[in-house]
Amino acid sequence: MAQKPSIPKGTRDFTPSEVAKRNYIFDVVKKHFQIFGFQPIETPSFENSETLMGKYGDEGDRLIFKILNSGDYLKKVDEELYSSKNSTKITPKISEKALRYDLTVPFARYVVMHQNELNFPFKRYQIQPVWRADRPQKGRFREFYQCDADVVGSNSLLQEIELVQLYDAVFTDLKLKGATIKLNNRKILAGIAEVIGAKDLLVDFTVALDKLDKIGEEGVKKEMLSKGISETAIEKASPLFNLSGSNVDQLQMLGELLKDSEEGTKGVDELCFIVEAVASLGLQSCNLAIDVTLARGLNYYTGAIFEVSAPKGVSMGSIGGGGRYDDLTGIFGLKDVSGVGISFGLDRIYLVLEELSLFPKAIDRSLDVLCLNFGNMEGLAALKLTTVLRNAGIKADLYPSAAKLNKQFKYANSRNVPYVILLGEQELIDGSFVVKNMESGTQQTYSIDNAQEFVATL
RNA sequence: GUGGUUGUAGCUCAGCUGGUUAGAGCGCUGGAUUGUGGUUCCAGAGGUCGCCGGUUCGAACCCGGUCUUCCACCCCA
Numbered sequence: 001m002a003q004k005p006s007i008p009k010g011t012r013d014f015t016p017s018e019v020a021k022r023n024y025i026f027d028v029v030k031k032h033f034q035i036f037g038f039q040p041i042e043t044p045s046f047e048n049s050e051t052l053m054g055k056y057g058d059e060g061d062r063l064i065f066k067i068l069n070s071g072d073y074l075k076k077v078d079e080e081l082y083s084s085k086n087s088t089k090i091t092p093k094i095s096e097k098a099l100r101y102d103l104t105v106p107f108a109r110y111v112v113m114h115q116n117e118l119n120f121p122f123k124r125y126q127i128q129p130v131w132r133a134d135r136p137q138k139g140r141f142r143e144f145y146q147c148d149a150d151v152v153g154s155n156s157l158l159q160e161i162e163l164v165q166l167y168d169a170v171f172t173d174l175k176l177k178g179a180t181i182k183l184n185n186r187k188i189l190a191g192i193a194e195v196i197g198a199k200d201l202l203v204d205f206t207v208a209l210d211k212l213d214k215i216g217e218e219g220v221k222k223e224m225l226s227k228g229i230s231e232t233a234i235e236k237a238s239p240l241f242n243l244s245g246s247n248v249d250q251l252q253m254l255g256e257l258l259k260d261s262e263e264g265t266k267g268v269d270e271l272c273f274i275v276e277a278v279a280s281l282g283l284q285s286c287n288l289a290i291d292v293t294l295a296r297g298l299n300y301y302t303g304a305i306f307e308v309s310a311p312k313g314v315s316m317g318s319i320g321g322g323g324r325y326d327d328l329t330g331i332f333g334l335k336d337v338s339g340v341g342i343s344f345g346l347d348r349i350y351l352v353l354e355e356l357s358l359f360p361k362a363i364d365r366s367l368d369v370l371c372l373n374f375g376n377m378e379g380l381a382a383l384k385l386t387t388v389l390r391n392a393g394i395k396a397d398l399y400p401s402a403a404k405l406n407k408q409f410k411y412a413n414s415r416n417v418p419y420v421i422l423l424g425e426q427e428l429i430d431g432s433f434v435v436k437n438m439e440s441g442t443q444q445t446y447s448i449d450n451a452q453e454f455v456a457t458l
Numbered sequence: 459g460u461g462g463u464u465g466u467a468g469c470u471c472a473g474c475u476g477g478u479u480a481g482a483g484c485g486c487u488g489g490a491u492u493g494u495g496g497u498u499c500c501a502g503a504g505g506u507c508g509c510c511g512g513u514u515c516g517a518a519c520c521c522g523g524u525c526u527u528c529c530a531c532c533c534c535a
Contacts, residue, residue, distance in 0.1 A: 006508095006525080006526080009525085009526065009527090057533090059459095059532070059533055059534090060533085060534095062459070062532095062533095063533075063534085102535090130535085132533095132534080132535095134533075134534075135459080135532095136527085136528085137527090137528065137529065137530090138528070138529080139535080140534075140535080141535090144535065145535090146535065147535095207533095296533095296534075307535095308535095317534070317535070318534080318535065319535070320535070321534085321535065343535065344535080345534095345535030346535080347535070348535055349535090372493090372494090374493075404491090404492070405491095405492090405493055405494055405495085406491070406494080406495075407495095408494090408495085409494060409495035409496090410495060410496090411495090412495065413495050413496060414495095420494085420495080422493070422494075424493060425493085426493085434493095434494095436494075436495090438495070438496085441494095441495090441496090443494090
């Protein structure tokens with residue numbers, strides 16, 4: 001029996017128009033990746049489970065799609081383990097592969113496996129889908145694309161500066177004005193935790209701090225208290241809650257707060273360097289803002305942390321993120337290779353551009369010219385003309401049957417075709433064809449032997 | 459994973475307190491118009507009311523389950 005087809009939760013089909021818009025973003029991002037000297041790689045859509053598991057924290061493990069083993073996968077589970085119903089213990093027995101959760105960890109694996117072939121510093125970009133078993137909501141999907149650019153093998157802060165420029169270049173090209181590149185540094189967060197005497201609670205401290213603009217100062221303090229951070233520690237950290245002023249002002253205050261922490265001071269120095277350099281280089285359409293509450297990806301970032309938020313007034317989570325990780329390849333056995341990278345969230349950028357109507361107007365124009373079909377002889381002549389146009393690189397098509405002109409014109413309309421060519425009985429005799437401009441409604445006649453004359457007007 | 463929300467024609471949505479044959483706009487098809495689209499007019503097609511079960515004389519409407527959508531957590535692009 002025929003059943004109603006459906007697709008899994010959090011996945012999508014894309015229409016021709018959507019694909020055109022997505023490709024537009026891909027092309028812009030890719031172009032700037034290449035201009036900045038990044039090279040493309042691809043990795044498999046699924047990895048060995050042990051490559052992925054444990055790299056994103058407990059929460060991440062939960063969100064990784066596991067692939068069931070082929071064959072009689074329950075055979076390897078002994079009776080005792082089976083009856084224990086312990087999912088975390090049974091999972092590795094019945095699933096040895098998992099879908100890619102992001103592009104960074106597979107890249108680290110790639111670098112380690114190919115270390116002898118790579119020329120460091122290695123700048124790679126990668127545009128591929130990733131999968132997360134998350135609960136979907138607006139801008140959150142279970143299958144989505146990440147566009148990553150990372151540099152490994154250089155600990156120069158110039159890389160961070162270039163990555164800020166790369167964000168700016170892409171968003172400028174996309175005509176997206178007013179995106180904010182938020183910048184923080186893991187060392188600053190560690191320094192604060194150290195200074196207030198909560199060094200071992202760094203992650204809890206920063207996760208709570210991250211929610212400042214969402215749940216407010218009181219909410220953050222409450223969460224910190226519940227995580228076991230002392231009242232006096234919170235009191236010491238309270239200047240952070242009201243940090244304001246320019247980037248330079250904020251860094252000055254942070255420098256003061258962290259003067260007794262070597263690590264924190266180093267973080268402040270790093271940010272100062274980046275902020276000053278970016279200020280002197282200038283940005284075209286993005287803002288750069290220090291944000292000490294920014295605390296994403298702490299599982300592996302060690303230095304700079306980036307996150308890009310959409311322009312004000314657009315309700316959308318971050319549209320990009322990234323950071324510096326000094327030891328990501330360490331977990332795969334390659335020490336002392338520093339990496340830094342950023343990611344563009346294609347699906348979210350799409351939603352933002354759509355909301356702000358920033359896609360180029362003619363982006364889903366799939367045809368430049370449609371030849372109408374008047375019958376056997378005329379149709380054949382029109383196909384010849386279509387071929388000439390195609391050879392000239394014009395997106396041209398011939399309506400396949402001699403349907404009523406009304407219908408053929410309506411088809412041209414729905415396809416958004418700017419020019420329609422009429423080649424009927426009379427034109428066949430005259431050796432001509434008529435071009436109708438569908439927007440203005442005007443018509444012009446050209447000689448069939450001189451189609452170039454028409455081509456030149458396009 | 460927790461709590462909530464949504465689902466009716468291809469699309470956007472009405473549908474009263476449970477009551478006969480479930481409606482509109484847009485789109486689609488045909489015609490006015492066999493060589494001229496967008497505007498207009500006329501006609502028509504199209505729905506197991508997400509799915510499964512229950513309550514009831516009777517369910518699009520009430521109840522349970524399930525899937526899906528969106529939202530808030532968690533986390534994150």
